[in-house]
Amino acid sequence: PYSALIPQSSGINAEYGDLEEHLGPDDSASQTGLDRGQLLEKYQLALNERDKILSQNGQLQHKIAEYFRKKKGADERQEVEKSVTDQEQRYTKCLQALDELEMENTRVQREAEMRISEEKDKMEEKKSHVDEMTSQYFDFKKGVAKQAVNSRYANLEVTL
Secondary structure, eight states, X not given: OOXXXXXXXXXXXXXXXXXXXXXXXXXXXXXXXXOHHHHHHHHHHHHHHHHHHHHHHHHHHHHHHHHHHHHHHHHXXXXXXXHHXXXXXXXXXXXXXXXXXXXXXXXXXXXXXXXXXXXXXXXXXXXXXXXHHHHHHHHHXXXXXXXXXXXXXXXXXXXX
């Protein structure tokens, strides 16, 4: 993928041709102070230096890509470690909340059982009171019935 970033030379001959176009037939060695051979030699050295620099550039870009690939992996591991730590903290908080809710539930159950016990006691008291009053009512009714029977027989005896 990085080879597209490195310009490819089209060959030394083509580049010498470019140099010859720049120099042209009118340029003479007297104008530049150097002869054509020296200029071509310097040009060749510059091309070699450029190729060397382009090669180093490609190698360095490859190293940078490797570094970022490794760094991304390390970041993901840190993210996983963070998420594990976060999950452990959330788990601990949930356990604490669960313990608190269980204690609250136990307290509410005890209160409900005490209330049920109190209400049962009240119900038993009222039931025994009702039973006692029912017994008294039937005793009273029995007494009234006996009196009625006795008074009827008493009236019969008097008329006889």
